[in-house]
Amino acid sequence: MSTTTSSTPTPGAAVPRTIDVSGTAPVPFGRLVAVELRKSYDTRAGFWLLGTIAGLVVLAEGIATAVGITQDNSPGLDFGAFVGVAAFVTAVLLPVLGIMLVTSEWGQRTAMVTFSLEPRRPRVVAAKYVVGLILTVATALVAVAIGAVCNAFLGLGIGGADWTFGWDYFVGFLIVQSLAMTSGFALATLLLSTPAAIVVFFAYSYVVPTILALASAFLDWFEPISDYIDFQRAQVPLRDLSISGGEQWGQLLVSAAVWLVVPLALGLRRILRAEVK
Amino acid sequence: MITVEGLTRTYGAYTAVDDVSFVAQPGRVTGFLGPNGAGKTTTMRIMVGLTPPTRGSVTIGGHRYADIPNPGRHVGVLLDASAQHAGRTGREILTLGARTMGLPMSRVDEMLALVSLDDSEAKRRLRNYSLGMKQRLGIAHALLGDPSVLILDEPANGLDPAGIRWMRGLLKGYADRGGTVLLSSHLLHEVELIADEMILIGHGRIVAQGDKESLLREERPSTLVTSLDNDRLAAALQAAGVGVTPAGGGLRVDADPTSVGRAALEAGVVLTDLRSGSRGLEDLFLQLTASTQREQPAPPTAPFAQTQPTQGAVR
Ligand SMILES: Nc1ncnc2c1ncn2[C@@H]1O[C@H](COP(=O)(O)OP(=O)(O)O)[C@@H](O)[C@H]1O
Ligand SMILES: [Mg+2]
Numbered sequence: 219m220s221t222t223t224s225s226t227p228t229p230g231a232a233v234p235r236t237i238d239v240s241g242t243a244p245v246p247f248g249r250l251v252a253v254e255l256r257k258s259y260d261t262r263a264g265f266w267l268l269g270t271i272a273g274l275v276v277l278a279e280g281i282a283t284a285v286g287i288t289q290d291n292s293p294g295l296d297f298g299a300f301v302g303v304a305a306f307v308t309a310v311l312l313p314v315l316g317i318m319l320v321t322s323e324w325g326q327r328t329a330m331v332t333f334s335l336e337p338r339r340p341r342v343v344a345a346k347y348v349v350g351l352i353l354t355v356a357t358a359l360v361a362v363a364i365g366a367v368c369n370a371f372l373g374l375g376i377g378g379a380d381w382t383f384g385w386d387y388f389v390g391f392l393i394v395q396s397l398a399m400t401s402g403f404a405l406a407t408l409l410l411s412t413p414a415a416i417v418v419f420f421a422y423s424y425v426v427p428t429i430l431a432l433a434s435a436f437l438d439w440f441e442p443i444s445d446y447i448d449f450q451r452a453q454v455p456l457r458d459l460s461i462s463g464g465e466q467w468g469q470l471l472v473s474a475a476v477w478l479v480v481p482l483a484l485g486l487r488r489i490l491r492a493e494v495k
Numbered sequence: 496m497i498t499v500e501g502l503t504r505t506y507g508a509y510t511a512v513d514d515v516s517f518v519a520q521p522g523r524v525t526g527f528l529g530p531n532g533a534g535k536t537t538t539m540r541i542m543v544g545l546t547p548p549t550r551g552s553v554t555i556g557g558h559r560y561a562d563i564p565n566p567g568r569h570v571g572v573l574l575d576a577s578a579q580h581a582g583r584t585g586r587e588i589l590t591l592g593a594r595t596m597g598l599p600m601s602r603v604d605e606m607l608a609l610v611s612l613d614d615s616e617a618k619r620r621l622r623n624y625s626l627g628m629k630q631r632l633g634i635a636h637a638l639l640g641d642p643s644v645l646i647l648d649e650p651a652n653g654l655d656p657a658g659i660r661w662m663r664g665l666l667k668g669y670a671d672r673g674g675t676v677l678l679s680s681h682l683l684h685e686v687e688l689i690a691d692e693m694i695l696i697g698h699g700r701i702v703a704q705g706d707k708e709s710l711l712r713e714e715r716p717s718t719l720v721t722s723l724d725n726d727r728l729a730a731a732l733q734a735a736g737v738g739v740t741p742a743g744g745g746l747r748v749d750a751d752p753t754s755v756g757r758a759a760l761e762a763g764v765v766l767t768d769l770r771s772g773s774r775g776l777e778d779l780f781l782q783l784t785a786s787t788q789r790e791q792p793a794p795p796t797a798p799f800a801q802t803q804p805t806q807g808a809v810r
Contacts, residue, residue, distance in 0.1 A: 235496045235521065237556025237569050237643060244564040245595060253594050260591075261582040327578040330545060331636070334572045335595045337544045337561040494545045 245336055250345035251352075258319060258349055267311070267318060268353070274307040275361050283368040287375035296380035298387045300365030301358075308357055308395050313402030313423075315353060317415040319346045320406035329494045339490050343407065350399045358392050386459040394456050397478070401449075404478050407485025410492075422477065423450060449473035496521050496675055497542065497644060502551035504537055511537045513699035514551070519677045519692070521643070524670045526690030527679040528780065534699040535679040536574065539648050543572050555644055556675075567596040571637035571645045576629040576652075581622035585612055585632045588621065589639065596640045606635035611661075626653030634662070645669065647678040651685045663689045683780050695780060707776060717772035718755045721745030723765040731762035747772055 258264050282303045320343075323329045336342050369381065401423070406415040427450045434441035445451070452469040455461035461470065497519040504512040512534040519525040527535050540546040542553045544560045555563065555570055563569050579588050589603040607617050610631040621629065630653050637645060645666070651659050666689055670676050680686045686693065687707060695703040695710075703710055721744055722728045729739045729746055735758060738749035745768060748755050752769055759766050 235557070237558065237563070239556075239558060239563055239569060242564045242568055245597070249595065249597060253591055256594070257591065260587055261580055263582065322580070326580040326582075327575070328580050330574060330578040331592070333545060334543050334574075335567045335592065337563075337566060491547070493540075493547070 244338075245341075247341060247345065250336060250341060251348045254319070254342075254345045254349045255352065257322075258315075258353065261322070263322065264318065267315060271308065271311045271315070271357055272360055274311065275304045275357070276364055278303045278307050279361070279364050279368045283372050283375075286372045296369070296382045298382060298384040300368050301361055301387060301391055304361035304365065305391055305395065308354075308361065309398050312354055312357065312395050312399040313419050314416060316350050316399040316402030316404075317406040317412060317419065319350050320403060321410060321412040321415060324410045325412055327495065333494050340486065343486060343489060347400075347403060350403055351396060354396050354399050355392065358388070358395060361391075362388070384458070387457070390457045390459045393459075394453055397453060397456075397474070400478055400482075404482035404485060407489055408481045409485075410488070427451065445469050446472040447476055449477040496556060497525075497646070497677055498554045499538070499542070500552050502538060502541060502553065503549045504534075504541060504546065505549045510699050512541070512548075515696070515699070515701055516551075517694050517701060517704055519675050521675045522670055522673050523691040524666050524676040524678065524689050525692040525694060526686035527677055527694050527696065528683060528686050528690075529679075529681065529696035531681055533681075533696045535681075535696060536648050538696075539574060539646055539677075539679060542646055543570070543574070545574070565596060565640075567592065567640040567642070569640070569642050569644065571640065571642035571647075573633040573637040573645075573647045573650055575648065576626070576633035579621050579629075579632075582620055584618050584620055585624065585628075586617040588632065589635060592636050592639050598639060602639060606639055609638065609665075610635040627655060627658055630654055631658070634665075643673070644675040645677065647676070649680055650678055651680060651682075659685065683777050687776060703779070710779060711776060716749070716751040718748045718750060718752045719745060719768070719770050719772040720748055720752075720755050720759070720766060721768040722759060723767065727762060728759055728764045731758050731764070742772075 259268055279300050282300060323332060323346075332342055333339055402415065402419050405419050405422075406412075409415045409418060427448055430444040430448045434444040446469050448469075452466070452473045455466050456470065461467065499518070500516050502512055502515040503510065515534070515538055517525075527538070529535050537546060541548045542555065542560060543566075553560070560566060560570065583591075586603060586607065589606060590600065593600060593603050607613075612628065612631055612635070616624075616628065621632070624632065630650060634647070634650060637647065651662060654662060666676050666678065670691070678686070678689070690707075692706055693704065693710060694701060719742060720728070725741075725746055732739050732746075732748055732750070732755070737754070737758075740747045750758075752771055756766065756769055759769075
């Protein structure tokens with residue numbers, strides 16, 4: 219009871235009615251991030267999700283190497299291409315990671331404890347998001363490291379590897395993968411349920427673009443509108459950072475507002491008001 | 496000190512917590528007692544900001560819970576021992592709490608020892624814990640930050656008799672050192688030995704509060720009476736504004752035996768049995784919360800089933 223008073227209260231003695239909190243610092247944000255990071259891998263589900271991401275990146279890049287070696291001199295298989303191969307895997311799994319960061323808390327009801335220890339809920343959500351970004355960067359670095367190993371093997375196999383590494387591709391990769399993770403994260407805050415968020419996420423990333431393309435094909439007037447709604451397509455010029463001009467930026471920002479900002483804003487509102495059960 | 500003022504929480508048309516006010520003093524164990532669904536958990540959830548109140552306010556040591564920095568260092572909370580990740584080990588759960596609060600890891604071992612969870616038990620995943628073990632872990636979690644206020648919802652649930660005795664000693668010692676302890680229960684016998692103060696809640700309302708002696712002292716006089724014409728006697732008593740409820744083959748009357756005898760005389764009803772119905776705490780508890788007891792539907796004379804608060808001597 220060090221926080222109550224300087225002297226040890228004895229039975230019957232006057233006991234303080236107020237708690238002096240002036241000497242207690244709020245939980246530092248960095249500590250929240252460290253705890254949330256630990257929570258992302260200290261359960262089987264979290265551990266295996268991270269392990270699966272790493273494993274599939276190895277597998278995809280390994281297959282690319284094997285193809286590169288057997289089909290001698292396959293065109294354009296350089297260091298940067300390995301990172302591109304990894305993107306196929308991470309584009310699917312990083313959103314799941316973003317979802318799990320949020321929903322594992324609700325599915326297991328640990329939110330009750332988390333929000334008791336830090337009642338300022340936006341700080342907890344922000345800490346979780348920072349963990350999502352950290353894990354996205356870590357995934358990118360793992361992809362690059364594995365890519366380097368695979369490229370060295372390829373070099374041994376075909377004699378002389380191409381070590382061209384496009385920094386634009388790498389930065390573009392980081393941004394696009396962060397956006398993918400963010401999409402999952404945003405939907406999860408809104409739905410607060412793992413299966414619902416995963417289903418909605420994949421519906422939106424694969425079904426919505428198809429519907430938009432179909433609608434644009436049949437309705438001339440819809441096509442320009444569709445360009446401003448289709449978040450997947452708006453991200454294409456981000457992959458190599460070739461994005462330029464008011465139109466491309468406009469399409470990116472408007473579609474991002476529709477698919478990221480709106481769900482995240484509604485989701486945050488829901489989390490802040492939710493009765494945590 | 497926990498101060499609850501005019502707390503109300505409604506769910507649609509249903510009022511789960513109805514204008515609840517009380518104070519839990521430092522240095523004392525306050526028992527929060529009421530049948531299932533009385534509103535204990537809801538009240539405690541509002542205290543720590545997990546449920547927003549419809550009206551009213553709670554302060555802990557003079558602060559709103561949300562305004563307390565690093566609240567785990569000041570207020571220990573156990574609301575639901577099962578609300579933890581089933582796949583985490585007991586030690587990991589405490590480690591996460593200790594890290595959040597910025598405590599040394601030695602604190603985790605201290606707390607595990609305090610609640611008698613041994614090394615092998617601490618390494619098991621929560622899904623393999625019995626309810627009693629979860630409860631011990633939850634108490635350890637609440638005590639991690641060496642808080643000066645404890646809020647425990649049904650902490651004795653699932654504990655064996657030895658565990659309940661252990662907890663009683665733990666909480667008594669805690670209050671003796673100046674801590675504030677609020678613990679809820681739906682079982683009187685769990686609370687009456689630990690609690691210095693008791694708050695009785697039924698149907699979302701406080702029906703009585705005070706220490707054990709003052710609660711019994713404040714108990715309204717009560718009489719058990721049987722007559723040849725219970726209906727006429729009941730009507731006569733009710734006409735005089737006295738509460739009457741059927742009890743077995745007779746009536747329970749909220750008045751002393753003399754008044755009941757006099758009423759019978761005036762009504763010309765022959766009494767076959769008349770005795771004091773003065774009761775212990777258990778009966779008081781049942782009586783005060785009668786209108787909310789699922790096992791005892793409200794009697795037909797419901798308006799007379801007294802649910803007005805009995806205010807014990809509250810310091
Ligand atoms: N989210 C909710 N929606 C509707 N009713 C609720 C909700 N939470 C609690 N209640 C109701 O409020 C009443 C009080 O519940 P609770 O506080 O859990 O009682 P206790 O802990 O005393 O058993 C119960 O009737 C319960 O069904
Ligand atoms: Mg309850």
